[in-house]
Amino acid sequence: MKRKITFILNGSEVSIETDPALRAVDVLRQDLGLTGTKEGCGEGECGACSVLVDDTVKLSCLMTAAQLEGKKIVTIEGIARRQELHPVQQSFIEYGAVQCGFCTPGMVIAAVGLLTANPAPTREEVRDAIGGNICRCTGYQKIVDAVEDAARKMREGHSGG
Amino acid sequence: MGRVYLPATLETVFEILSREPSARLFAGGTDLLVRSSAVRRNEGSLVCLERVEGLSGISESDGAVRIGACTTHGELMAGGLITERFPILREAVRHIGAPAVRNMGTIGGNICTASPAGDSLPALYVLDAEVELHSAKGQRRMPLGRFISGPGLTALEPGEVLAAVWIDKDQGFNFHHFEKVGQRKAMAISVASMAFAAHLDGAGSVVRARCALGSVAPKVFTSQALDAFFAGKPLNEETLGAAAALVREGVSPISDVRASEEYRRTVAGNLLMRLEGARAAVR
Numbered sequence: 389m390k391r392k393i394t395f396i397l398n399g400s401e402v403s404i405e406t407d408p409a410l411r412a413v414d415v416l417r418q419d420l421g422l423t424g425t426k427e428g429c430g431e432g433e434c435g436a437c438s439v440l441v442d443d444t445v446k447l448s449c450l451m452t453a454a455q456l457e458g459k460k461i462v463t464i465e466g467i468a469r470r471q472e473l474h475p476v477q478q479s480f481i482e483y484g485a486v487q488c489g490f491c492t493p494g495m496v497i498a499a500v501g502l503l504t505a506n507p508a509p510t511r512e513e514v515r516d517a518i519g520g521n522i523c524r525c526t527g528y529q530k531i532v533d534a535v536e537d538a539a540r541k542m543r544e545g546h547s548g549g
Numbered sequence: 550m551g552r553v554y555l556p557a558t559l560e561t562v563f564e565i566l567s568r569e570p571s572a573r574l575f576a577g578g579t580d581l582l583v584r585s586s587a588v589r590r591n592e593g594s595l596v597c598l599e600r601v602e603g604l605s606g607i608s609e610s611d612g613a614v615r616i617g618a619c620t621t622h623g624e625l626m627a628g629g630l631i632t633e634r635f636p637i638l639r640e641a642v643r644h645i646g647a648p649a650v651r652n653m654g655t656i657g658g659n660i661c662t663a664s665p666a667g668d669s670l671p672a673l674y675v676l677d678a679e680v681e682l683h684s685a686k687g688q689r690r691m692p693l694g695r696f697i698s699g700p701g702l703t704a705l706e707p708g709e710v711l712a713a714v715w716i717d718k719d720q721g722f723n724f725h726h727f728e729k730v731g732q733r734k735a736m737a738i739s740v741a742s743m744a745f746a747a748h749l750d751g752a753g754s755v756v757r758a759r760c761a762l763g764s765v766a767p768k769v770f771t772s773q774a775l776d777a778f779f780a781g782k783p784l785n786e787e788t789l790g791a792a793a794a795l796v797r798e799g800v801s802p803i804s805d806v807r808a809s810e811e812y813r814r815t816v817a818g819n820l821l822m823r824l825e826g827a828r829a830a831v832r
């Protein structure tokens with residue numbers, strides 16, 4: 389029982405014919421081939437599937453495809469500005485906040501969501517913002533450092549890297 | 550394959566439910582979609598309430614605040630009215646999951662799930678919240694304490710939707726404390742939680758107090774005897790020790806993967822003892 393679903397994906401309107409009962413993460417990864425968004429747990433516990441829905445961080449494993457209708461969705465593929473990395477991405481590289489990389493898309497989305505709402509977060513607020521994102525590799529400190537650095541860069545007006 | 554409806558009005562919701570009584574409602578999906586595997590998701594239709602008019606947002610009328618059932622925990626935390634009038638509710642929902650879960654999960658979903666561990670519930674009991682229920686037949690209101698009757702059990706009838714929560718604006722409390730004990734800080738389902746609010750006089754004695762505990766009984770634990778016990782007493786070690794004993798006697802916790810019955814009983818009492826420090830911190 390497919391249905392047409394139209395939404396803004398990473399800045400461009402897309403229309404797809406899909407089963408509205410699918411999970412948003414499956415539509416993004418399988419129907420649209422955007423495999424940057426990861427599925428870790430499928431239960432809301434790990435944050436790997438985070439995307440921005442109207443600038444708010446949500447979990448695409450707990451969303452149905454139907455709920456994409458009319459929304460502005462940003463996945464990790466839409467975070468960089470053309471060829472220029474987003475300051476959060478740049479800082480993740482500089483601070484060694486990426487090891488295996490599985491958690492990185494979700495971490496970056498969580499960080500961008502935080503910095504959009506709160507450009508000058510405290511370290512505690514950064515920790516809280518990534519509190520639902522599990523990383524098995526880094527021990528989190530470098531990720532928190534990177535987000536703090538990105539906040540600084542963005543406040544100082546760097547558009548990117 | 551199941552359908553997913555995205556209705557814009559309650560009338561449409563009622564039409565769908567009368568046509569397909571087995572269709573399941575959801576708001577944020579952070580309880581329902583977790584529990585339904587991919588297979589189960591396709592068994593019957595789903596009705597998503599997120600875009601239904603009148604179910605979201607916070608408004609004020611007649612000395613009371615109306616919180617739409619589909620208001621997310623994140624929206625509640627950002628709402629100035631809640632921070633100003635019901636800081637204990639803000640504090641409670643701040644302890645739910647992590648930001649993304651709070652951006653999806655709703656107060657209505659927390660209430661309808663009726664888990665003994667639902668973090669908004671003790672605060673809503675302390676604030677004497679009422680629920681507003683709508684169906685094709687009309688609407689009714691009842692106290693939250695009557696709406697929830699046990700774990701996962703509510704007075705919601707087939708075809709009925711929780712539309713909003715009402716809380717009186719003037720609570721008259723000048724001290725409040727919420728505390729949750731979990732296995733870790735982020736994302737932890739509570740082992741025990743407590744919401745406490747009181748009106749203290751100039752000397753620090755309780756004029757009126759309300760106390761509610763989560764995860765230590767099949768539904769939120771409240772006790773008129775406990776609330777009355779505080780009256781006229783300061784929140785010192787002696788008062789709290791006696792209150793803790795009342796709580797340990799009164800609660801009926803379960804043992805599960807997160808904690809044993811005995812541990813929960815002990816923690817429930819210990820939460821009361823924390824009020825002395827909380828009181829000292831704001832003095």
Ligand SMILES: Cc1cc2nc3c(=O)[nH]c(=O)nc-3n(C[C@H](O)[C@H](O)[C@H](O)COP(=O)(O)OP(=O)(O)OC[C@H]3O[C@@H](n4cnc5c(N)ncnc54)[C@H](O)[C@@H]3O)c2cc1C
Nearest residue numbers: 432576577578579580581646654655658659661667668711
């Ligand atoms: C990773 C994770 C961590 C969590 N941590 C916590 C936590 O710390 N504390 C806590 O309390 N909870 C926690 N939860 C549970 C959940 O997020 C909350 O209970 C949330 O408030 C549920 O709201 P929802 O809108 O997502 O519910 P949904 O899943 O949409 O719905 C839940 C139930 O309520 C019914 N329902 C929802 N809205 C209505 C309505 N308006 N009218 C009638 N019926 C309705 C649905 O039919 C369903 O049965 C967590 C969940 C996840 C996935």
Ligand code: FES
Nearest residue numbers: 428429430435449
């Ligand atoms: S895959 Fe969505 S939170 Fe883990």
Ligand code: FES
Nearest residue numbers: 487491523524525
């Ligand atoms: S870098 Fe490997 S999970 Fe975070």
